[in-house]
Amino acid sequence: MDLFGDPAVWLPWTFAALMGLSILIYVVLDGFDLGVGLLMPLANDDEKDRLVASIGPFWDANETWLVLAVGLLLVAFPPAHGAILTALYLPVFVMLIGLILRGVSFEMRAKAPLSQKAAWNGAFFAGSLLASLSQGFMLGMYIMGLTWTLPHVGFAVLTAVFLTVGYSFIGAAWLIWKTDGDLQQHAVRWAKGGIWGLILGIGAISLATPFVSFRIFEKWFSWPEIGYLSPLPILSMALVGYLWWKLRRLPFVDDRWAWTPFAAATGLFVLAYGGLAYSFYPYVVPEQITIYDAASAPESLMIILVGTLFVLPAIAGYTVLSYFIFRGKATELRYD
Amino acid sequence: MDTLLLSRIQFGANISFHILFPTITIALGWVLLFFKLRFNKTGDQKWMDAYMFWVKIFALSFAMGVVSGITMSFQFGTNWPGFMETVGNVAGPLLAYEIMTAFFLEAVFLGIMLFGASRVKNWVHTLATFLVAFGTTMSTFWIIVLNSWMHTPQGYEVIDGVVHATNWMEIIFNPSMPYRFVHMMLASGLTVAFLIAGISALRMLWGDRGEAVKSTLRFGIITGAVLIPLQILAGDMHGLNTLEYQPAKVAAMEGNWETQSNVPLVLFAVPNQETRSNDFEISIPNGASMILTHKADGVVPGLNDFVGEDGEILHPRVAPVFYAFRIMIGTGVAMLLLSWGGAFLLRRYGAGEMPKLPLLAFTAMSFSGWIATLAGWYTTEIGRQPWLVQGVLTTKDAVSDVPASMVLSTLIGYLAVYAVLIVAYIGVITYLARKATKGEPFSNRRYPRRGEVNIATLQPGE
Numbered sequence: 001m002d003l004f005g006d007p008a009v010w011l012p013w014t015f016a017a018l019m020g021l022s023i024l025i026y027v028v029l030d031g032f033d034l035g036v037g038l039l040m041p042l043a044n045d046d047e048k049d050r051l052v053a054s055i056g057p058f059w060d061a062n063e064t065w066l067v068l069a070v071g072l073l074l075v076a077f078p079p080a081h082g083a084i085l086t087a088l089y090l091p092v093f094v095m096l097i098g099l100i101l102r103g104v105s106f107e108m109r110a111k112a113p114l115s116q117k118a119a120w121n122g123a124f125f126a127g128s129l130l131a132s133l134s135q136g137f138m139l140g141m142y143i144m145g146l147t148w149t150l151p152h153v154g155f156a157v158l159t160a161v162f163l164t165v166g167y168s169f170i171g172a173a174w175l176i177w178k179t180d181g182d183l184q185q186h187a188v189r190w191a192k193g194g195i196w197g198l199i200l201g202i203g204a205i206s207l208a209t210p211f212v213s214f215r216i217f218e219k220w221f222s223w224p225e226i227g228y229l230s231p232l233p234i235l236s237m238a239l240v241g242y243l244w245w246k247l248r249r250l251p252f253v254d255d256r257w258a259w260t261p262f263a264a265a266t267g268l269f270v271l272a273y274g275g276l277a278y279s280f281y282p283y284v285v286p287e288q289i290t291i292y293d294a295a296s297a298p299e300s301l302m303i304i305l306v307g308t309l310f311v312l313p314a315i316a317g318y319t320v321l322s323y324f325i326f327r328g329k330a331t332e333l334r335y336d
Numbered sequence: 337m338d339t340l341l342l343s344r345i346q347f348g349a350n351i352s353f354h355i356l357f358p359t360i361t362i363a364l365g366w367v368l369l370f371f372k373l374r375f376n377k378t379g380d381q382k383w384m385d386a387y388m389f390w391v392k393i394f395a396l397s398f399a400m401g402v403v404s405g406i407t408m409s410f411q412f413g414t415n416w417p418g419f420m421e422t423v424g425n426v427a428g429p430l431l432a433y434e435i436m437t438a439f440f441l442e443a444v445f446l447g448i449m450l451f452g453a454s455r456v457k458n459w460v461h462t463l464a465t466f467l468v469a470f471g472t473t474m475s476t477f478w479i480i481v482l483n484s485w486m487h488t489p490q491g492y493e494v495i496d497g498v499v500h501a502t503n504w505m506e507i508i509f510n511p512s513m514p515y516r517f518v519h520m521m522l523a524s525g526l527t528v529a530f531l532i533a534g535i536s537a538l539r540m541l542w543g544d545r546g547e548a549v550k551s552t553l554r555f556g557i558i559t560g561a562v563l564i565p566l567q568i569l570a571g572d573m574h575g576l577n578t579l580e581y582q583p584a585k586v587a588a589m590e591g592n593w594e595t596q597s598n599v600p601l602v603l604f605a606v607p608n609q610e611t612r613s614n615d616f617e618i619s620i621p622n623g624a625s626m627i628l629t630h631k632a633d634g635v636v637p638g639l640n641d642f643v644g645e646d647g648e649i650l651h652p653r654v655a656p657v658f659y660a661f662r663i664m665i666g667t668g669v670a671m672l673l674l675s676w677g678g679a680f681l682l683r684r685y686g687a688g689e690m691p692k693l694p695l696l697a698f699t700a701m702s703f704s705g706w707i708a709t710l711a712g713w714y715t716t717e718i719g720r721q722p723w724l725v726q727g728v729l730t731t732k733d734a735v736s737d738v739p740a741s742m743v744l745s746t747l748i749g750y751l752a753v754y755a756v757l758i759v760a761y762i763g764v765i766t767y768l769a770r771k772a773t774k775g776e777p778f779s780n781r782r783y784p785r786r787g788e789v790n791i792a793t794l795q796p797g798e
Contacts, residue, residue, distance in 0.1 A: 070410060
């Protein structure tokens with residue numbers, strides 16, 4: 001298999017790309033799930049059921065992308081997996097508790113006695129909040145090189161808040177697409193209230209990342225790289241401008257353009273994520289371990305890759321099928 | 337307590353909590369498919385009622401399994417970084433295949449199975465039910481492959497302290513895998529059989545005499561009665577396999593200290609690791625030799641063979657393995673007696689006229705499958721100590737160096753959350769049973785059978 005050159009070079013690269021893709025898909029898909037959970041306290045009782053219904057058939061599969069991402073980190077870059085997760089021991093714990101609460105209360109709020117429903121709604125919100133905050137916190141710590149100093153933690157607290165508000169924004173954008181009537185109008189209002197989180201979050205990360213290490217600074221601010229990279233900030237600003245403009249006008253008659261805020265928000269997540277990936281490549285543990293140092297044996301990676309090539313298209317296929325079956329506006333969730 | 341012991345307790349707590357729910361969903365998925373197929377064939381509403389009741393418990397259990405399973409994938413990195421660093425080349429592909437072939441399949445089709453009945457054709461819904469059941473079984477297969485490889489590793493070589501795979505067929509079909517897989521599948525089947533029998537019995541005690549509940553009671557009892565002898569046979573064969581590959585574990589299970597012939601079967605004792613003997617022993621002469629070697633004077637390995645020259649103990653702590661094994665066997669015997677007794681009463685009285693006492697017994701045994709499964713896992717997993725991967729990697733070499741206080745505080749956090757959730761879970765199951773007993777319909781949709789046209793009926797609130 002020397003078709004593409006040395007497997008010890010292209011296999012780690014391929015797996016880093018696959019892992020990066022899984023994290024990106026997770027952030028967008030579970031981002032809107034968690035965001036919808038974050039909006040729960042703002043909704044009235046009838047709306048709460050529709051909020052949950054809008055993500056009901058999807059959240060489980062969405063969360064599986066996280067398992068795949070951490071699984072790929074685990075299988076392709078074992079030393080990095082250990083280094084990152086032991087450094088993030090506490091925030092990982094908080095995230096897991098959050099995801100447990102979110103997933104369980106999802107079922108419980110619909111099945112437990114009515115008198116408990118408010119409590120499970122609360123747990124649903126709390127779980128979504130804990131998971132979002134801890135993910136934002138981990139993002140900040142990762143950017144700062146996984147060292148626990150006061151300024152780093154301070155930055156991580158900021159990214160925790162921004163990512164949480166950013167998730168609530170993409171959640172609101174999802175609701176604009178998947179609901180109608182009063183709830184849709186509420187969602188437009190929530191999206192207007194949340195867009196600043198996305199802007200500040202992307203801004204803060206973009207400003208901070210180049211100053212974390214000279215290597216990253218060099219990668220961005222040297223000619224001709226800066227020329228190639230300029231579309232990234234320009235496109236991001238264009239998308240923010242579009243959202244700003246569109247949200248003031250939505251909803252339109254016949255529900256035209258209702259899908260665009262979600263698409264634009266996804267675009268922003270993708271651009272911001274692309275920038276981060278560019279900054280940190282080839283490191284998987286910032287400034288310490290590269291993907292080439294951390295990679296598993298090529299034979300083992302090859303075994304996984306062969307399976308991936310068969311399975312990933314199937315996963316993509318039936319995921320699309322599921323979104324197609326549950327297309328249109330979210331209605332009441334029924335088992336029958 | 338040190339980081340090693342606390343990390344072991346934390347992993348034990350997390351995986352114990354996790355396994356409760358897959359143990360239910362693995363078999364319940366197939367049971368739901370059975371209910372669905374019965375309905376497709378007979379058109380009898382009772383099968384759809386049974387499906388609609390149990391699919392809720394399936395959904396709840398599935399969600400609990402998913403979220404507690406995510407914890408597991410992080411535990412490797414947070415608490416046991418040495419595991420993947422040493423055996424990642426074998427464990428990695430197996431875990432990757434589990435995620436890719438099983439997790440996505442079940443997670444995506446679960447949405448269609450639960451909420452898609454009114455949106456897709458009936459056969460698509462049946463297919464989705466099948467794919468979810470198939471996904472849970474695939475997931476079981478891969479994780480059992482990895483677990484079995486950790487007990488009976490083969491098909492690898494060690495280069496510079498890191499395990500490299502040499503033969504994937506040998507890794508996947510390692511010596512204990514077939515026994516462990518069958519044992520676990522049957523354990524799941526029995527757990528679900530007793531859960532269904534128990535909850536159905538509870539509903540009958542509350543006065544439910546519907547056709548659906550009678551059918552599920554019958555289904556639970558008969559399934560339990562058929563599976564339990566198979567499980568005893570599978571367990572015995574698994575034990576003989578363990579004797580061959582992990583004699584120290586069998587010695588601890590039997591509470592046998594010296595390698596010798598004519599070893600008695602210890603029914604009860606208090607193993608004393610200080611004096612290296614059993615206190616208060618009650619035993620049947622030659623019993624263990626008979627069971628393990630099928631000869632009264634057969635030689636059974638003893639724990640004293642697994643002490644290093646320098647006194648280092650290379651066998652597991654005896655008491656937990658010894659007791660866990662007896663709890664599993666005891667629960668299995670109770671299952672055998674109750675399900676066969678129940679089957680006899682079914683023939684005599686029929687499900688509708690089942691006397692109160694056996695109904696109470698079945699209700700009490702609703703979660704007996706959990707007890708047996710956990711006890712069995714404790715036997716085999718503690719029985720592997722001090723090894724994490726038998727003969728390759730010790731548990732203490734794999735643990736992370738996070739401070740003990742951090743492991744302890746997160747452990748307390750997990751336990752608190754798990755305690756609340758387990759109470760809520762059992763509470764909701766009984767609440768759903770209560771609601772079903774009151775006769776609140778789960779559905780007033782009319783289900784088309786195969787070949788029939790779906791006639792839309794008006795529904796309140798639609």
